[in-house]
Amino acid sequence: MIDSLNMLTDSKRELLTMLHRHHYSNCREFQLTIDALNLYDQFEENPEEIFLHSSLFKSNILRSNTAINSDSSILVSSGTSGQRSRIFADRETRVSQQRALLKIVGERLSLSPRHRIPYYVIDTKDILVDKSQGIQARQAAIMGFNMFGKSPNYLLNSDFSIDLKVLEKLISDDQPKLLFGFTWVVYKYFLMELIKQGINFTIPNSYLVHGGGWKKTLKEGVSNDKFKSLVTQLLSITHCINYYGMIEQTGSIFMECSHGYLHVNQFSDIIFRTNTLELSSINNPGIVQSISLLPKSYPGHSLLTEDFGVLRGYDGCKCGANGKYFEILGRLNKTIVRGCSDVY
Amino acid sequence: MFIDTPDKSEQLLANLLEAKNITNHGLNVRSELLNKLGMLIRKKAIDHKDKELLALSNYFLEVSDYKKIIGNKILQPRGLVFHIPSSNITYMPFYSWATSFLVGNINVVRLSRRANLNSLRLILNFFSSVSSKLYVNQYFVLPDYFNSIMNGCLGSIDLRLIWGNRDTISTIRKDSPLSIGLDLSFPDRYSACLISSNYYKVASDTQISQICKLFQNDSLDGSFGACSSPHLLIWISEESPSSDNFPLLYDLNTFIKNDVQEYGSISTENIRKFQESIITNDFSFKYLALGKYKGRPFLLYQDDLKLLPTFLQNASQSATIVLYIKSISEIKNVLPKNIQSMTYSPGISSEELSSLVADLDSNLPDRIIPLGRALDFDVVWDGYNLLEIFGRLVTFK
Ligand SMILES: [Zn+2]
Numbered sequence: 001m002i003d004s005l006n007m008l009t010d011s012k013r014e015l016l017t018m019l020h021r022h023h024y025s026n027c028r029e030f031q032l033t034i035d036a037l038n039l040y041d042q043f044e045e046n047p048e049e050i051f052l053h054s055s056l057f058k059s060n061i062l063r064s065n066t067a068i069n070s071d072s073s074i075l076v077s078s079g080t081s082g083q084r085s086r087i088f089a090d091r092e093t094r095v096s097q098q099r100a101l102l103k104i105v106g107e108r109l110s111l112s113p114r115h116r117i118p119y120y121v122i123d124t125k126d127i128l129v130d131k132s133q134g135i136q137a138r139q140a141a142i143m144g145f146n147m148f149g150k151s152p153n154y155l156l157n158s159d160f161s162i163d164l165k166v167l168e169k170l171i172s173d174d175q176p177k178l179l180f181g182f183t184w185v186v187y188k189y190f191l192m193e194l195i196k197q198g199i200n201f202t203i204p205n206s207y208l209v210h211g212g213g214w215k216k217t218l219k220e221g222v223s224n225d226k227f228k229s230l231v232t233q234l235l236s237i238t239h240c241i242n243y244y245g246m247i248e249q250t251g252s253i254f255m256e257c258s259h260g261y262l263h264v265n266q267f268s269d270i271i272f273r274t275n276t277l278e279l280s281s282i283n284n285p286g287i288v289q290s291i292s293l294l295p296k297s298y299p300g301h302s303l304l305t306e307d308f309g310v311l312r313g314y315d316g317c318k319c320g321a322n323g324k325y326f327e328i329l330g331r332l333n334k335t336i337v338r339g340c341s342d343v344y
Numbered sequence: 345m346f347i348d349t350p351d352k353s354e355q356l357l358a359n360l361l362e363a364k365n366i367t368n369h370g371l372n373v374r375s376e377l378l379n380k381l382g383m384l385i386r387k388k389a390i391d392h393k394d395k396e397l398l399a400l401s402n403y404f405l406e407v408s409d410y411k412k413i414i415g416n417k418i419l420q421p422r423g424l425v426f427h428i429p430s431s432n433i434t435y436m437p438f439y440s441w442a443t444s445f446l447v448g449n450i451n452v453v454r455l456s457r458r459a460n461l462n463s464l465r466l467i468l469n470f471f472s473s474v475s476s477k478l479y480v481n482q483y484f485v486l487p488d489y490f491n492s493i494m495n496g497c498l499g500s501i502d503l504r505l506i507w508g509n510r511d512t513i514s515t516i517r518k519d520s521p522l523s524i525g526l527d528l529s530f531p532d533r534y535s536a537c538l539i540s541s542n543y544y545k546v547a548s549d550t551q552i553s554q555i556c557k558l559f560q561n562d563s564l565d566g567s568f569g570a571c572s573s574p575h576l577l578i579w580i581s582e583e584s585p586s587s588d589n590f591p592l593l594y595d596l597n598t599f600i601k602n603d604v605q606e607y608g609s610i611s612t613e614n615i616r617k618f619q620e621s622i623i624t625n626d627f628s629f630k631y632l633a634l635g636k637y638k639g640r641p642f643l644l645y646q647d648d649l650k651l652l653p654t655f656l657q658n659a660s661q662s663a664t665i666v667l668y669i670k671s672i673s674e675i676k677n678v679l680p681k682n683i684q685s686m687t688y689s690p691g692i693s694s695e696e697l698s699s700l701v702a703d704l705d706s707n708l709p710d711r712i713i714p715l716g717r718a719l720d721f722d723v724v725w726d727g728y729n730l731l732e733i734f735g736r737l738v739t740f741k
Pocket of ligand 1: 320
């Protein structure tokens with residue numbers, strides 16, 4: 001039985017339809033995938049049935065008829081292994097993504113760019129960047145969260161050891177602070193190192209926001225719960241908030257609520273699908289299709305991912321927030337689909 | 345021996361350059377060893393209900409009974425054989441190896457980077473339970489070391505087998521040419537499947553789920569990643585299928601296991617493959633989308649039959665092309681050349697098949713086999729008897 005809870009609200013469907021039309025008229029590759037299966041008629045009737053596989057951004061730079069100029073940029077995913085995604089963002093898309101991030105994070109953390117607080121990045125200043133390749137997603141996220149903070153303090157040296165001077169500064173007073181880092185980096189180079197050195201402290205009135213890189217963390221058997229309890233034990237920080245987002249859909253991230261669920265927001269939505277790609281019902285794990293209503297310079301508005309997760313409910317979360325709430329459970333097992341032609 | 349370190353790799357190269365034409369225990373001993381290995385693996389496969397492993401053990405047993413295949417002909421080893429297997433079937437390296445081992449060759453087998461090394465190690469562990477003799481002159485090499493070993497002894501290789509696509513084959517041949525050895529390749533092909541809707545219409549639920557099970561088996565769980573998987577589906581029916589009226593797709597979809605974590609990646613991968621393929625290949629042919637099976641579209645071909653081979657070439661990696669014919673006698677008019685395997689569903693009689701074989705004449709696929717058997721590996725592959733390829737037939741009058 002298909003659960004209507006897994007569908008989109010009417011207003012989001014309308015916006016999605018408009019985005020489909022926009023990318024259809026402006027992006028040749030998007031148009032080809034629509035025409036090949038005659039999906040044009042579905043734009044209005046079933047807009048959520050139209051999606052691109054997120055890996056297409058690894059093999060192609062998909063653009064929606066936007067001129068390349070000094071204001072446009074290519075965002076590159078930070079993965080160390082395999083091919084990287086390359087996202088073509090023009091000024092308009094970038095600005096709308098920054099605004100969305102500001103609104104989503106601002107509301108969740110009750111922070112405002114007008115009252116900036118000290119900003120600590122659990123990462124190194126020297127993230128390897130080859131500028132000719134584009135802007136690294138990690139760098140972009142650090143800068144994105146900087147909207148709420150004063151100039152960033154980097155807690156890790158270039159060799160990923162903890163910069164003790166910055167750490168001292170972090171724990172020297174009780175004023176509210178914003179800490180940000182990639183889950184994997186926070187876990188491996190900060191939390192593990194604190195354990196090794198037998199250090200723990202209290203950071204009152206503050207926030208740790210972390211996301212991305214969770215695939216590696218899960219691989220090591222570190223669940224979100226375990227991560228949280230480590231953070232509580234070592235940093236005793238007031239708020240530890242996870243988010244789910246992807247470089248292809250910068251800005252419209254899904255933030256974790258006080259009850260540990262991820263929530264959709266006005267800029268995003270999420271759909272879970274079965275193995276036959278039907279909508280899955282509530283509490284049944286499904287393949288994640290992630291929707292962002294922001295991208296206009298590239299067709300990244302509706303993406304089928306290789307993650308799986310589960311819809312937990314609609315409007316009923318104990319945190320009080322409305323809309324869908326869900327959990328991400330991990331990465332689909334990579335059943336390697338091989339061809340006779342693949343020797344390697 | 346498992347070659348997984350630079351030291352072992354250097355040692356192997358030195359050995360290969362020095363020692364050649366070492367007799368490997370005699371044909372009867374080898375056949376017995378292969379038989380024992382097959383029996384052990386078979387037991388494991390049955391215990392663990394592992395279909396792929398069972399197929400491998402059956403192949404070992406079949407080949408070890410070599411007299412059934414070559415009769416009283418005398419087979420001599422060729423010498424040093426290099427195997428470059430495809431990675432679509434986990435145990436492919438061992439199919440290629442077993443045949444050549446039986447003949448008595450020194451074998452160097454490349455293990456795929458993408459293959460599940462644990463599964464491959466499992467087989468190698470069985471070697472030691474059978475006999476250390478199995479290790480003599482048999483080398484299984486991690487891809488990191490394979491090329492340097494191969495390039496180090498190109499002049500000494502007697503036979504090289506490449507199971508890959510045309511690009512892979514020509515790259516290997518260009519970068520690592522053999523001086524005198526025989527170079528044999530099995531380029532990728534596509535395969536067909538014949539289903540009679542007359543049978544389908546009257547089949548019971550059990551029979552239908554059996555057909556779905558066999559089809560799923562042939563399609564490698566819906567990935568269609570083998571050249572013997574059905575890329576062309578010939579649907580024999582009085583009426584044309586449509587998106588509302590194609591019961592096979594509906595049934596196949598209801599048959600799918602819904603463990604998303606375990607099986608979801610085939611569906612997403614099929615979507616990816618199709619979208620990539622649409623972007624890079626020409627799909628401007630007339631066809632009708634009938635629906636999807638695990639994300640893979642089934643497209644009813646409606647264009648000029650002369651263009652079908654081109655469309656198959658562009659689309660068959662990412663979509664299954666459906667041809668609809670009214671009776672089995674029409675196949676000779678529609679079947680493209682160069683089909684590797686053709687499976688047939690229940691409901692097609694042996695008389696019909698015999699007359700089909702006669703009709704097709706020079707256009708026969710390499711194998712015509714029942715539905716569900718597409719992935720079985722045969723000693724005769726792509727029209728070659730592998731035992732005879734791996735050995736030298738001695739004339740004795
Ligand atoms: Zn909540």
